[in-house]
Amino acid sequence: MFRMNAVAAGFGLAALYACASTTPAAKLDDSGLSRLSANQMQPVDDARVDQGRARDALAKAKATAAESRMKLEVARSDRAVADAQLKRATAERDLLRKQYADKDSIARAENEIEASQLRAQAGDLRLAYLTRMIAVSDGDQRLAEAHVETTAAIGEQTKLKAMQEGNVPQASSGNQGTIDQRAAVAMQREAEIVSATSKERTAAASEYQKWQELDARVRAREQSPTAISPSTGPSAPR
Numbered sequence: 001m002f003r004m005n006a007v008a009a010g011f012g013l014a015a016l017y018a019c020a021s022t023t024p025a026a027k028l029d030d031s032g033l034s035r036l037s038a039n040q041m042q043p044v045d046d047a048r049v050d051q052g053r054a055r056d057a058l059a060k061a062k063a064t065a066a067e068s069r070m071k072l073e074v075a076r077s078d079r080a081v082a083d084a085q086l087k088r089a090t091a092e093r094d095l096l097r098k099q100y101a102d103k104d105s106i107a108r109a110e111n112e113i114e115a116s117q118l119r120a121q122a123g124d125l126r127l128a129y130l131t132r133m134i135a136v137s138d139g140d141q142r143l144a145e146a147h148v149e150t151t152a153a154i155g156e157q158t159k160l161k162a163m164q165e166g167n168v169p170q171a172s173s174g175n176q177g178t179i180d181q182r183a184a185v186a187m188q189r190e191a192e193i194v195s196a197t198s199k200e201r202t203a204a205a206s207e208y209q210k211w212q213e214l215d216a217r218v219r220a221r222e223q224s225p226t227a228i229s230p231s232t233g234p235s236a237p238r
Helices: 002-022 030-035 038-098 103-165 169-173 176-223
Strands: none
Touching (some): 030 103, 030 169, 103 176
């Protein structure tokens, strides 16, 4: 019985989406709002404020998404620099060996190689985090877009209700079922995006923690470069 109910609910939701996608948005003649008193108009005004805030949030989400992509490009450039530093440090160490340089000079070169390897690893973690953050910011933008639609749908509901309560003739221009359906679908869509973006945000937080932990080791090493010698320093792949 439970499974049959779940299947039925699934078909019902699918039908709701399909109907909403094929039914044009209700065109409500809101000229009747001019007949309402200030008290009757208050819910409509509040809904309009919510719509304005939703549009502002969407503009901010778009800007954040663009900024996330810029940060990723900067991180890629920094990662290329880390590669260059590693190659240079390796070449210097190899040259010192060919020249039979003293052990201290070779040890310093080895130390610089390990430091460069750590910077490169930290750079990789930074890239992973910023890539994940692009997914988060894209999700936030989709959510903001969905919220704009939700507030618009609720705004239509609010206007229709206000005109119905005010007994103005224009209230008959609105299809109650279509308007309510639009709001229901919009809210369902928004809830689905919230669930999806929360998972991306959790994953991004994990990537951030990994990056910060290794970045802290890199910074500590750079502040005290002689504290870690080639023989006792952290191992890194070569």
